[in-house]
Amino acid sequence: MxxxxxxxxxxxxxxxxxxxxxxxxxxxxxxxxxxxxxxxxxxxxxxxxxxxxxxxxxxxxxxxxxxxxxxxxxxxxxxxxxxxxxxNNDNIYLGDDDAIERLEEKIAELTEKQERMKATNKIVRSKKRDEDKIAELIALGFSHKGAENVVVNGALFPAYMLTNNNARINAAKKQLAKAKSLATKEDREYEAGGLNIEECYSENRVRVYFPGKPDDEMRAKLKRNGFRWAPSMGCWQAYINRWTLDLIKDITKSNQ
The missing domain is CATH 1.20.20 (F1FO ATP Synthase)
Incomplete structure (x- = not known):
């Protein structure tokens, strides 16, 4: 599913x-x-x-x-x-089957928005006639009334909007790079320290199967590091990242 x-x-x-x-x-x-x-x-x-x-x-x-x-x-x-x-939750998760495609679309949309805001500011700041500015804004996708309002009021996209949108682009690019990296890795299952481990890169999950219920200290340690109990699977699981994989190495060594 x-x-x-x-x-x-x-x-x-x-x-x-x-x-x-x-x-x-x-x-x-x-x-x-x-x-x-x-x-x-x-x-x-x-x-x-x-x-x-x-x-x-x-x-x-x-x-x-x-x-x-x-x-x-x-x-x-x-x-x-x-x-x-x-x-209405349209968040993109690395475990989604279409994560790469949706992230690429998201980056394209944000990049187009960034260029549109920059082009708008450049037009408004130019010394061209108002009629020419309006025409150029319409070519960017503004309605005639919207373009007139922008020119008459000298409205500019504030710097913080450009900065925030650019940050979203960079964050999406990092997420895309990770999604592509995960897509190239094969899922693996192994036993270590008496525990069964699943590194499920296709779902961006790492899972730990204990032979019995972990003690209070171990459960607290798992929770502090992002693991949550999954009753339907009978395991503790978390997103795959450096910290969760390091914890796996730590607890398997301590069990040996």
């Missing part, structure tokens, strides 16, 4: 959680109404009357059910937000 497929499956699970919570909210709301359906609207508790205890119990059941309804409605909203967040 690809990361995209896992992402879609996770979003679907959240949507199902939301639907179930909405059903429980509806059921609780109906129970709240049913608890007081035989009590006339606005009827006060008749203190000392034989109906007092039953009236109070009915109100308690109604209030309790209404609180459950509110809680489940909030839970449904929470899971729907989680589903939307998962669906």
């Amino acid at each position: 690809t990361r995209k497929e896992r992402q879609e499956a996770r979003a679907e699970r959240y949507r199902q959680f939301a639907e179930n919570a909405e059903k429980r909210a509806t059921a609780a709301f109906n129970a709240s109404s049913a608890a007081v359906e035989n009590i006339p609207l606005g009827q006060p508790i008749l203190v000392g009357h034989h109906s007092e205890k039953a009236h109070r119990r009915a109100l308690q059941r109604s209030n309790g059910a209404m609180m459950r309804s509110v809680h489940e409605s909030e839970k449904a909203a929470y899971y729907r937000q989680k589903a939307e967040a998962v669906e």
Whole structure:
């Protein structure tokens, strides 16, 4: 299963959680109404009357059910937000099957944006006639009204925007270089220090299989170095990098 497929499956699970919570909210709301359906609207508790205890119990059941309804409605909203967040997550991970292609596209888009901002500033700063500036900005992709506003106001892309965008380009290039490097390495499995190790470069993961549950000190050490327990696989895993691989060497030596 690809990361995209896992992402879609996770979003679907959240949507199902939301639907179930909405059903429980509806059921609780109906129970709240049913608890007081035989009590006339606005009827006060008749203190000392034989109906007092039953009236109070009915109100308690109604209030309790209404609180459950509110809680489940909030839970449904929470899971729907989680589903939307998962669906809208377009981050690029090195373990993605299309990581290299998407990173190359990202770099191209950011580079085009950088050149467009620089060209815009150059046009605005030039001593050409406003009409010529507007024409050149339109050629860059501005609407006529947008180009007029830029020229009339002398609007420039601030230096920090150019700096930040350039930093994003450099970061994406580094990520691309790593993705290409990982793509050339073969996955490997081996045993060391009584542990089974998987270096899964195709998924950018390193996994450690212990023969039993590690002690508190080892678990804390793993967590400090970016490892997390993966119940579905029965192992501790982390992203592959110099630090996680160094930790593997360290713990396998200490186990020998």
